[in-house]
Amino acid sequence: MKKNWNFETKCVQEGYEAEVGQPRILPINQTVGYKFEKAEDVSELFDLKRSGHMYSRISNPTVEALEKKYTTLEYGVESVATSSGHSAILLAILNICKAGDHILSSSNIYGGTHNLFEVTLKKYNIEVSFFDPNSDEETIIKSAKENTKVLFGETIGNPSLNVLDFDKFKSISDKLDIPFIVDNTVASPYNCNPVKYGANVVIHSTTKYSEGHATSVGGIIIDCGNFNWDNGKFDELVEPDLSYHGIRYWNTFKERAYITKLRVQLLRDFGCCMSPFNAFLTNLGLETLHLRMERHNENALKLAKWLSKHEKVAWVNYPGLQTDTYHELSKKYLPYGASGVLTFGIKGGYDEAKRFIEKLRLANLVITLGDVRTYVLHPSSTTHKQLSEEEQIECGVSKELIRVSVGIENCDDIIKDFRQGLEG
Numbered sequence: 534m535k536k537n538w539n540f541e542t543k544c545v546q547e548g549y550e551a552e553v554g555q556p557r558i559l560p561i562n563q564t565v566g567y568k569f570e571k572a573e574d575v576s577e578l579f580d581l582k583r584s585g586h587m588y589s590r591i592s593n594p595t596v597e598a599l600e601k602k603y604t605t606l607e608y609g610v611e612s613v614a615t616s617s618g619h620s621a622i623l624l625a626i627l628n629i630c631k632a633g634d635h636i637l638s639s640s641n642i643y644g645g646t647h648n649l650f651e652v653t654l655k656k657y658n659i660e661v662s663f664f665d666p667n668s669d670e671e672t673i674i675k676s677a678k679e680n681t682k683v684l685f686g687e688t689i690g691n692p693s694l695n696v697l698d699f700d701k702f703k704s705i706s707d708k709l710d711i712p713f714i715v716d717n718t719v720a721s722p723y724n725c726n727p728v729k730y731g732a733n734v735v736i737h738s739t740t741k742y743s744e745g746h747a748t749s750v751g752g753i754i755i756d757c758g759n760f761n762w763d764n765g766k767f768d769e770l771v772e773p774d775l776s777y778h779g780i781r782y783w784n785t786f787k788e789r790a791y792i793t794k795l796r797v798q799l800l801r802d803f804g805c806c807m808s809p810f811n812a813f814l815t816n817l818g819l820e821t822l823h824l825r826m827e828r829h830n831e832n833a834l835k836l837a838k839w840l841s842k843h844e845k846v847a848w849v850n851y852p853g854l855q856t857d858t859y860h861e862l863s864k865k866y867l868p869y870g871a872s873g874v875l876t877f878g879i880k881g882g883y884d885e886a887k888r889f890i891e892k893l894r895l896a897n898l899v900i901t902l903g904d905v906r907t908y909v910l911h912p913s914s915t916t917h918k919q920l921s922e923e924e925q926i927e928c929g930v931s932k933e934l935i936r937v938s939v940g941i942e943n944c945d946d947i948i949k950d951f952r953q954g955l956e957g
């Protein structure tokens with residue numbers, strides 16, 4: 534691929550290059566298998582001595598084009614696309630954690646990830662300690678253990694909208710000598726590239742801003758290639774893998790060790806691959822990511838300012854607002870904008886929140902975010918319902934909180950809708 538393109542050009546051009554006479558648009562390679570001439574060619578693929586497609590659970594040309602584009606958007610070394618954002622998180626963790634290991638995670642994270650960590654991983658004897666991301670470094674380090682293998686956080690916490698203090702997290706992961714994994718879904722690579730601030734692995738639910746039109750569930754894991762796995766903590770990356778004739782990932786693939794192991798071991802065994810059709814749609818979405826994010830940033834800031842002046846609104850959280858607790862961090866790590874998600878508390882609490890949502894016409898009650906359309910959501914009764922009241926508060930969810938995913942419509946129309954919802 535071409536080098537040194539600007540972000541916008543990469544969104545449009547990276548990942549797929551047509552030869553003369555071939556389709557100019559990324560084709561949907563709706564195929565399971567690939568043709569070979571000789572048995573040796575296949576056996577070399579099986580032994581990882583050669584790269585190439587063998588079976589679409591492990592790789593596929595359409596999915597690969599998306600992965601290549603994403604690798605350049607996040608300045609990584611290689612990526613693996615998955616069937617959902619959740620499977621991306623699961624594989625990213627299981628690639629380096631096994632029964633008996635421990636994870637250190639910010640508590641202000643997506644409710645689904647909180648559940649995965651707190652309930653499901655526990656059943657497989659992987660333990661997670663959650664910490665308040667606003668605590669100081671020493672306090673956070675105190676909750677680490679001998680067997681801690683990962684430090685996890687979200688660039689913009691969903692839905693608490695705290696901005697990750699990357700310098701602090703980087704310093705903690707350096708001191709503990711463990712990889713720093715960042716879920717960058719809500720910020721999108723347009724607003725933030727976590728690798729620039731020390732992340733080692735970046736994850737996206739491509740379901741959200743990446744695909745951008747809410748047509749396809751998907752995820753991606755980007756290996757930044759900047760962690761030394763040979764530090765005595767990650768045997769499986771250094772010691773021979775018996776399922777590949779004793780291959781040693783770190784020895785053979787160096788900065789690609791983590792992502793190679795993830796693909797050939799975990800994607801092979803768990804099978805949560807992205808379909809070629811979803812990769813096609815996600816790539817199509819990415820072609821306009823830069824334009825969409827510009828408008829999402831702009832509309833969200835306008836709506837946040839308007840809401841914060843409204844008498845029926847108790848408070849507004851949006852890191853782009855000058856008065857926001859996270860504004861300084863937002864300026865530092867999200868220089869282009871604070872993305873399209875904001876939350877606010879409506880005066881009158883739970884019942885008034887419900888009434889307001891039912892009254893909206895343009896904005897719909899939909900359980901996703903990062904789509905071109907404006908959506909509203911009441912997390913306490915939906916996405917975070919499975920959590921206890923204390924856990925909800927830990928995740929930054931209060932009863933009166935309404936989450937808005939601000940779309941790319943004309944902002945005057947969005948504001949008009951919110952006005953009639955609040956005042957009607």
Ligand SMILES: *Cc1c(COP(=O)(O)O)cnc(C)c1O
Binds near residue numbers: 619687
């Ligand atoms: C939606 C979301 C996920 C989960 O992604 P799916 O594609 O729905 O599996 C993970 N993290 C964040 C921050 C999200 O918003």
